[in-house]
Amino acid sequence: MSMRILTVDDSRMMREMLLMALKGAGFDVVQAEDGEHGLEVLAEHGADVIITDINMPKLDGFGFIERVRGVEEHRATPILVLSTESDAAKKARARDAGATGWIVKPFDAARLVEAIRRVSA
Numbered sequence: 158m159s160m161r162i163l164t165v166d167d168s169r170m171m172r173e174m175l176l177m178a179l180k181g182a183g184f185d186v187v188q189a190e191d192g193e194h195g196l197e198v199l200a201e202h203g204a205d206v207i208i209t210d211i212n213m214p215k216l217d218g219f220g221f222i223e224r225v226r227g228v229e230e231h232r233a234t235p236i237l238v239l240s241t242e243s244d245a246a247k248k249a250r251a252r253d254a255g256a257t258g259w260i261v262k263p264f265d266a267a268r269l270v271e272a273i274r275r276v277s278a
Contacts (some may be wrong), residue, residue, distance in 0.1 A: 159261060160187040160277060163204035165195035165221060166239070167213040171262070173237075178266035184273070192216025196224055204278050206262035208269075210249065211240040219254050235276035239264060263276065 162184045163218070164175045172188050179186045187202045189195035191213040207225065211218035218238060225231045233259040240247075243261050251259060257276050260269060 158182055159185045160205040160273075161187060161203060162193065162273065163187050163199055163202070163207045164211065165189045165198075165207065165213070165218070167191050167210065169225050171210070171239075174264075176217075178269060179273075181266070182270045190222030191207075192218065192224070199225065199228075199231065204231075205271050207231075207234060207236045208239050208273075211237060211242055211251065212236060219250055222251060222254040224258050237251040237272060237276065239269075253269060 162179050164172060164186060166172050166231050168191055176186050176188065187198050189198040193216045195209065209218045209221055222236055225236065236255060238251050238259045239262060241262045248259050258272060260272060
């Protein structure tokens with residue numbers, strides 16, 4: 158059974174790039190368009206690892222991470238932030254919210270897969 162990855166990003170192009178990279182690496186991928194949709198998809202399908210953007214409408218990545226961590230079932234689910242942001246204060250805020258790691262866009266598919274395997278080991 159393959160590992161399920163939830164990607165949360167408001168950019169359709171980024172979701173398509175993630176889908177192609179992650180399916181190509183053998184992962185089962187479910188996707189959401191923003192934090193609120195991400196919570197719905199997570200409740201319906203679950204995930205072994207979550208990749209989320211920070212800047213999104215409705216519920217941003219910080220709020221999404223906090224809400225995920227509030228669900229007992231997902232307190233330990235690895236969450237990687239994938240963002241164009243690289244500000245140290247935002248990274249600290251994401252870490253305080255419960256993020257496991259931070260990757261700056263644009264992403265290298267091989268490094269992303271390596272990061273997923275590392276945080277899920």
